[in-house]
Amino acid sequence: MTTTLEFADLLQLIDERSTAFRAAVASAPSLDVQVPTCPEWTLLDLAQHIGEGRRAWAATVAAGPAPAKSAAEGAPAAPREREALLAWLAESTEQLLDALRKAGPDRGCWTWWGASQSPQTSGAVARHQLQQIAVHTYDAQVTVGAPEPLPAEVALDGVEEFLSTCVATTSAWPHKPTAFDFHATEGHSWCLTVDGDGARSTRISAPGTTPVAAADEGPNAAGVSVRGTASELVLFVYDRIPADSLKLDGDRDLFDLLQAWEPEE
Secondary structure, eight states: OOSSOOHHHHHHHHHHHHHHHHHHHHHOSOTTSEETTEEEEEHHHHHHHHHHHHHHHHHHHHHTTSOOOOTTTTOOOOOSSHHHHHHHHHHHHHHHHHHHHHHOSSSBOOOSOOSSSSOSBHHHHHHHHHHHHHHHHHHHHHHTTOOOOOOHHHHHHHHHHIIIIIIOBSSOOSSOOEEEEEEETTTEEEEEEEETTEEEEEEEOOTTSOOSOOTTSSTTOEEEEEEEOHHHHHHHHTTSSOGGGSEEEEOTHHHHHHHHOOOOO
């Protein structure tokens, strides 16, 4: 199974995860129930975040490389009535998908990530949007008491996408150089190296397979490694499940340093 999805697959999976999100909202006893994984939000707040965010990114993709004007200006608020809210969410998803279809994967696009390993293209936006809706679908499912693991193909791409988009930077790591290894039980592994040149991720060989990278050699040998299903790894890096849910070897305090790090960009 590859860890990088084709553009058409990204769009299909965004649609599928969005449908699963709406299903969770539809099954909730109340829209005012608190979201355990986002305790500052109710389920209605989460739904508003999803809908407004997809509409904002639809406008951003349509604008190309230039920053888009706020999609919230003059836009109606999210409905509070459930059926109307579900229809509004579906329309929000379709606006994003339509903008992505029209742009294609290679068109330049404004993004909030700059000196990362992810390009500033509509394809990269689609890749990140899939992870956003997948993780928030998990949030909604937890809220209604029916959490499900992220689909394997989504999660396998999600580990790499998080490291290359949300963590990779050219800002210097302010601590002793080290590395973080992530091993998915599905057979894929990644290494995040942090040093004076910043943070960058690479695919590495899974334990017991033919080496594809020498990430375990030299001064940046892994200070800590974490192992779990791809879904567990994604939920861990997005702070949805605790470290104790996975198998960690090495200095787990390094994860605290990584989480607290604020690159100067």
